[in-house]
Amino acid sequence: MIPASFDYVRPESLEEACRVLGEAADSGDDVKVLAGGQSLLPLLRLRLAYPSTLVDLGRLPGLRGVEDRGDHVFVGALTTHDEVLRSAVIRERAPLLALATATVADPAVRHRGTLGGSLAHADPAGDLPAVALALGCVLVARSGDGEREIPAADFFVDYLETALGPGEVLTGVKVPVLGAGWGFHYEKFHRSAQAWAIVGVAAAVRRSDGVVEEARIGLTNMGPAPVRARAVEEALRGVEVTSPGPGLGPGPGSGPGSGGGPGGAADPVAEACARADEDTSPPADLHARPDYRRHLARVLTRRAIRSAIG
Structure with a gap:
């Protein structure tokens, strides 16, 4: 048309x-x-x-590039997905962003689409809003009144709606650098490489001495905006994951839909991830019903957590 x-x-x-x-x-x-x-x-x-x-922002200077600022990586809003993927700083300092960006559409889209555009568009089926939410990114906006910073938790308001004011421009994203002990994974289920995610899971897990100390999980397409799987995050805290088996390894009895580990032993990771759909409101569309999306959220969260743990 x-x-x-x-x-x-x-x-x-x-x-x-x-x-x-x-x-x-x-x-x-x-x-x-x-x-x-x-x-x-x-x-x-x-x-x-x-x-x-x-209003076409394509010619604006200074809104493109990646900069390591110590405790965070600053990414200009007009930085393309391809530039994010080719950045050694992103791969080393913000690997979850790289993992999710690699799943965005196809190379043609990644060469034109931008990180800032994806976040400002705020499609709940987009991959990167859930990553920004899980990592606790801070989005930087500029207007005639000056500059302000908006935490990702406050930025995504509703379907295709953000906290940006009518006269504001998103200029960049502060991506926190998580230190030693963190593992990351982005798990996505979609019909084809070019299609939006039916459900996606952005997972970051910190463990020490074989115990999960903290987990951050963002869900894609499980509501009108990206959501945190808070129930899973709480349930994972303190779980022992020292070796393959209960709590980590796939093993018999721990496949999709199962909560048991090898030999029927309790699997605390599977039990925690079974709560992934709590406090969500997944949509119904041509591709999936809400109950199917809830099932996918549970299964994909378990896969993402296990991959993030290692």
């Missing part, structure tokens, strides 16, 4: 972009921001979005 008509603005500076967005907000115009366009353009073609003004 052909998009509805709109005014097109391509600012040359961040200050100009903030001014244009602020003026549009004051006049009541419906404005959309274009970054890589891999999420927005399909909505325009299908007329699921029909803004009066489209």
